[in-house]
Amino acid sequence: MPDHLLFNAFTMSTVSHLLHGLWTHPDSRHRDYxxxxxxxxxxxxxxxxxxDALFLAxxxxxxxxxxxxxxxxxxxxxxxxxxxxxxxxxALAASTRRLGxxxxxxxxxxxPFNFARRVxxxxxxxxxxxxxxxxxxxxxxAARNLGLDDLPDHDERYARAEEYTEVVYRLWxxxxxDDAVLADPSTGRYADPAKVRKINHAGTYYRxxxxxxxxxSPQRSPVLFQAGSSKAGREFAARxxxxxxxxxxxxLGAHEQIADIRARxxxxxxxxxxxxxxxxxxxxxxxxxxxxxGKDAEIRAHLSETAFAAQFSSAVGSDxxxxxxxxxxxxxxxxxxxxxxTSLRESAPDQEWTLGTALTxxxxxxxxxxxxxxxxxxxxxxxxxxxxxxxxxxxxxxxYRDFIDGVxxxxxxxxxxxxxxxxxxxxxxxxxxxxxxxxxxxxxxAGRRRLYPHRNHEEKAVx
Amino acid sequence: MPDHLLFNAFTMSTVSHLLHGLWTHPDSRHRDYxxxxxxxxxxxxxxxxxxDALFLAxxxxxxxxxxxxxxxxxxxxxxxxxxxxxxxxxALAASTRRLGxxxxxxxxxxxPFNFARRVxxxxxxxxxxxxxxxxxxxxxxAARNLGLDDLPDHDERYARAEEYTEVVYRLWxxxxxDDAVLADPSTGRYADPAKVRKINHAGTYYRxxxxxxxxxSPQRSPVLFQAGSSKAGREFAARxxxxxxxxxxxxLGAHEQIADIRARxxxxxxxxxxxxxxxxxxxxxxxxxxxxxGKDAEIRAHLSETAFAAQFSSAVGSDxxxxxxxxxxxxxxxxxxxxxxTSLRESAPDQEWTLGTALTxxxxxxxxxxxxxxxxxxxxxxxxxxxxxxxxxxxxxxxYRDFIDGVxxxxxxxxxxxxxxxxxxxxxxxxxxxxxxxxxxxxxxAGRRRLYPHRNHEEKAVx
Numbered sequence: 001m002p003d004h005l006l007f008n009a010f011t012m013s014t015v016s017h018l019l020h021g022l023w024t025h026p027d028s029r030h031r032d033y034x035x036x037x038x039x040x041x042x043x044x045x046x047x048x049x050x051x052d053a054l055f056l057a058x059x060x061x062x063x064x065x066x067x068x069x070x071x072x073x074x075x076x077x078x079x080x081x082x083x084x085x086x087x088x089x090x091a092l093a094a095s096t097r098r099l100g101x102x103x104x105x106x107x108x109x110x111x112p113f114n115f116a117r118r119v120x121x122x123x124x125x126x127x128x129x130x131x132x133x134x135x136x137x138x139x140x141x142a143a144r145n146l147g148l149d150d151l152p153d154h155d156e157r158y159a160r161a162e163e164y165t166e167v168v169y170r171l172w173x174x175x176x177x178d179d180a181v182l183a184d185p186s187t188g189r190y191a192d193p194a195k196v197r198k199i200n201h202a203g204t205y206y207r208x209x210x211x212x213x214x215x216x217s218p219q220r221s222p223v224l225f226q227a228g229s230s231k232a233g234r235e236f237a238a239r240x241x242x243x244x245x246x247x248x249x250x251x252l253g254a255h256e257q258i259a260d261i262r263a264r265x266x267x268x269x270x271x272x273x274x275x276x277x278x279x280x281x282x283x284x285x286x287x288x289x290x291x292x293x294g295k296d297a298e299i300r301a302h303l304s305e306t307a308f309a310a311q312f313s314s315a316v317g318s319d320x321x322x323x324x325x326x327x328x329x330x331x332x333x334x335x336x337x338x339x340x341x342t343s344l345r346e347s348a349p350d351q352e353w354t355l356g357t358a359l360t361x362x363x364x365x366x367x368x369x370x371x372x373x374x375x376x377x378x379x380x381x382x383x384x385x386x387x388x389x390x391x392x393x394x395x396x397x398x399x400y401r402d403f404i405d406g407v408x409x410x411x412x413x414x415x416x417x418x419x420x421x422x423x424x425x426x427x428x429x430x431x432x433x434x435x436x437x438x439x440x441x442x443x444x445x446a447g448r449r450r451l452y453p454h455r456n457h458e459e460k461a462v463x
Numbered sequence: 464m465p466d467h468l469l470f471n472a473f474t475m476s477t478v479s480h481l482l483h484g485l486w487t488h489p490d491s492r493h494r495d496y497x498x499x500x501x502x503x504x505x506x507x508x509x510x511x512x513x514x515d516a517l518f519l520a521x522x523x524x525x526x527x528x529x530x531x532x533x534x535x536x537x538x539x540x541x542x543x544x545x546x547x548x549x550x551x552x553x554a555l556a557a558s559t560r561r562l563g564x565x566x567x568x569x570x571x572x573x574x575p576f577n578f579a580r581r582v583x584x585x586x587x588x589x590x591x592x593x594x595x596x597x598x599x600x601x602x603x604x605a606a607r608n609l610g611l612d613d614l615p616d617h618d619e620r621y622a623r624a625e626e627y628t629e630v631v632y633r634l635w636x637x638x639x640x641d642d643a644v645l646a647d648p649s650t651g652r653y654a655d656p657a658k659v660r661k662i663n664h665a666g667t668y669y670r671x672x673x674x675x676x677x678x679x680s681p682q683r684s685p686v687l688f689q690a691g692s693s694k695a696g697r698e699f700a701a702r703x704x705x706x707x708x709x710x711x712x713x714x715l716g717a718h719e720q721i722a723d724i725r726a727r728x729x730x731x732x733x734x735x736x737x738x739x740x741x742x743x744x745x746x747x748x749x750x751x752x753x754x755x756x757g758k759d760a761e762i763r764a765h766l767s768e769t770a771f772a773a774q775f776s777s778a779v780g781s782d783x784x785x786x787x788x789x790x791x792x793x794x795x796x797x798x799x800x801x802x803x804x805t806s807l808r809e810s811a812p813d814q815e816w817t818l819g820t821a822l823t824x825x826x827x828x829x830x831x832x833x834x835x836x837x838x839x840x841x842x843x844x845x846x847x848x849x850x851x852x853x854x855x856x857x858x859x860x861x862x863y864r865d866f867i868d869g870v871x872x873x874x875x876x877x878x879x880x881x882x883x884x885x886x887x888x889x890x891x892x893x894x895x896x897x898x899x900x901x902x903x904x905x906x907x908x909a910g911r912r913r914l915y916p917h918r919n920h921e922e923k924a925v926x
Contacts, residue, residue: 013584015653016653021651023648023653024648024649024651025648026648031646031648034584034587034588034677034678034680035587036556036557036587036588036589036590040557059676060576060577060676061672061676062674062676069656070656070659070674071656072656074653074654074655074656074659074674075652075653075654075655075656076651076652076653077653077654080654080674080676081639081654081676081677081678082676082677083580083583083584083587083588083676083677084577084580084581084583084584086550086581087549087550087553087581087584087585087588088553088584088588090550090551090553090554091553091554091556091557091588092557093499093554094499094503094554094555094557094558095557109574109577110573110574110577111572111573111608111609111610113523113608113609114523114547114572114573114609117546117547118547118549118550120546120547121476121497121546121547121550121551122550124497124498124499124546125497125499125546125550125551125554126499127499141672144670144671144672145574145576145671145672145673146574146576146577146671147574147669147670147671183494185486185487185488185489185494186487188484188487188539188767189538189539190478190479190486190537190538190539190540191537191538191540191543191544192537192538193532193533193534193535193537193538196533196537206610207607207610208607208608208609208610209604209607209608210608211525211533211537211543213522213523213524213525213543213544213545213546214497214544214545214546215497215544217497304651
């Protein structure tokens with residue numbers, strides 16, 4: 001495990017992703033979320049600074065628990081409008097050289113056959129820089145947008161996710177052998193039909209014949225990210241994820257989640273260093289503590305408690321407009337397990353957390369200070385076992401520019417950030433796991449699907 | 464109707480799109496179909512030459528009628544491997560300024576909610592340059608890739624297409640009012656919830672709640688293309704298409720199709736000039752007739768009859784490996800109506816067309832000669848009522864470069880191609896229909912869905 005941390009820019013093609021209200025900040029370009037020029041500028045900044053990835057969040061529906069309607073979310077731009085992240089990342093492939101391109105997509109959004117093909121296409125176009133953040137949707141509106149009556153229950157969503165990933169792994173890994181493509185103009189043979197096969201998947205939720213329409217891309221399977229905090233989510237991460245986005249409030253909370261998921265991964269035959277763990281933090285950087293505090297006061301002045309409450313309500317499945325801010329959170333009924341709430345309680349077990357103090361904490365995931373102070377804090381996260389940080393935008397691209405110009409040099413001095421530029425031409429997997437191959441190996445359920453040369457697969461080939 | 468013709472580059476992100484075998488030609492980059500650099504080069508060529516659009520074909524499955532398996536198609540790269548066209552076009556948005564970006568997608572591939580969102584995203588990113596070629600799939604493998612037992616029958620596919628388009632039109636046109644977005648940082652109001660509404664679609668094939676996740680893009684609905692030649696296909700084109708891709712062998716055949724579809728459009732309340740008709744042609748250009756003939760001989764030498772037969776078999780639904788090349792085509796059972804076969808028979812009604820002569824004709828849709836001779840022929844197509852040409856690649860980018868350098872100047876001299884460069888900043892719809900608005904008007908089923916300001920829609924708003 002290297003000492004240096006990995007850094008993703010964690011944002012979303014929407015008005016207000018996580019630090020709600022900041023789109024009204026005069027220095028932020030959040031309102032330009034649909035403008036390609038703004039994204040090209042951000043991508044160039046990150047690519048030049050050798051960030052590991054641009055990591056885009058997503059939703060497939062609106063937040064409508066708060067007040068029983070999406071009105072508050074629509075009013076304050078809380079993750080709506082929201083453009084499709086995969087199309088945006090493809091638009092950034094040509095102008096970036098090294099940056100990983102990671103997007104979130106729910107398994108409810110699209111049939112696995114079509115999804116697998118779009119990912120393979122982007123992996124070809126970006127020369128292997130794609131990552132997929134696997135989510136199962138937590139918004140019932142998303143389910144009703146996609147032809148279901150309501151959201152399947154939590155465990156069924158994970159059962160679907162298991163089958164969905166099985167299908168896409170088979171398409172990515174098993175349908176075309178490594179040596180299927182001949183591309184020989186002298187004989188007119190493009191591919192060997194004996195080495196391309198149908199997957200003939202017939203399961204509980206999906207039926208997919210195949211073959212995959214894409215020839216093997218540099219990574220075959222994209223780098224797999226996941227952010228489950230429930231028990232089923234942790235099990236899923238342990239089986240599938242190469243990058244786990246943990247939702248911890250303190251390094252201690254992170255440490256507990258990491259240890260638990262690593263132990264689970266070991267039980268699935270994976271090595272502990274097959275998984276990288278990312279914490280989500282934002283940063284407010286100043287030349288002095290006073291300057292940083294001043295910038296943060298301005299940021300705080302733009303935060304919107306109602307917008308946070310709108311997202312919080314659908315996240316926990318409980319309409320907080322019916323509760324007072326002094327309601328203890330232990331009394332709030334949640335229909336999903338919220339890792340950060342658990343982490344919050346564990347971070348101060350003697351404190352009676354209320355809705356108000358929890359929302360304030362949620363709005364407060366900013367590390368504020370001089371580069372030295374921020375580096376001190378990141379050293380603590382690193383010591384707790386965190387491999388990287390998903391850097392959340394307060395202002396955009398301001399948060400990233402300040403972090404790159406202010407904090408990264410200090411982190412490099414301490415060996416907490418890469419000191420040598422990453423070479424061009426690496427896939428995202430090779431960048432994140434130095435010395436490892438571009439493709440998943442056989443101790444992962446996707447790699448296990450690969451048609452290794454020694455395996456006789458001709459019996460099932462399309463010919 | 465202007466005298467000048469419109470020009471799209473008609474190709475596909477695959478090894479062998481239509482002129483099968485040409486990927487083996489030493490001057491062609493067909494094999495680089497997965498390489499973004501090759502596409503950036505082609506897109507720059509087209510954008511600089513003021514082509515109207517890059518029009519990408521697609522399939523959602525393999526051709527497997529020929530010999531009862533996909534082996535021949537896989538062997539010769541006949542539309543497999545095939546990358547996703549929408550991802551590719553998004554990757555070309557940043558580097559192009561004026562070029563239309565038109566992609567084919569079947570209504571079977573993706574839930575309408577997700578599709579509508581991806582199109583809106585690309586329309587935002589490209590500033591309104593997106594077109595959608597609506598297809599219903601003709602490959603049974605496509606259906607089995609996407610969770611169906613088999614392809615729905617032809618009329619049911621069009622019934623699905625009617626409902627699918629209704630859903631996406633409602634998302635694009637009806638969900639957000641023109642004045643829904645406030646984007647006012649002084650009040651923190653991004654959008655007016657009274658002007659954003661769910662569509663609550665519950666039909667035979669689809670249930671979609673909404674609201675659309677994207678705010679209105681420059682065109683709202685993309686420019687709609689279609690290529691139906693059956694009766695149901697022509698009816699669908701007459702109702703929906705703004706660009707109709709006709710599959711005619713001669714100007715006379717084109718004339719008949721155009722007159723029929725325009726008459727049908729009139730019966731649906733549309734104006735005759737609401738529809739543009741495109742013929743598919745390839746060109747082999749020489750400084751002399753002899754030079755052109757020499758280039759064409761080389762092209763002909765790379766054509767593959769078996770590859771054509773593989774595509775032909777699944778297009779007509781009849782395995783031609785069981786027939787001789789001298790089988791009369793009137794005896795070949797076809798499960799879909801093939802416009803080009805009809806046109807072929809009508810072009811020479813006294814001739815007994817055989818499988819062999821039909822395949823040769825199919826392989827022969829190249830106009831060969833000097834720029835003057837090609838311009839003569841295009842004048843005939845124009846006189847027959849054709850508005851534009853989908854230029855099919857023999858070699859790529861060679862076909863396009865030769866056409867741009869050799870033929871376009873002659874066409875401009877004759878007023879058969881634009882003589883003034885198109886201004887930047889136009890949407891694709893404004894480019895194709897000069898003087899018209901960027902959005903569909905109320906005589907189109909999509910425009911009819913618009914929330915016009917005079918309509919009271921607050922009763923259904925999300926608030």
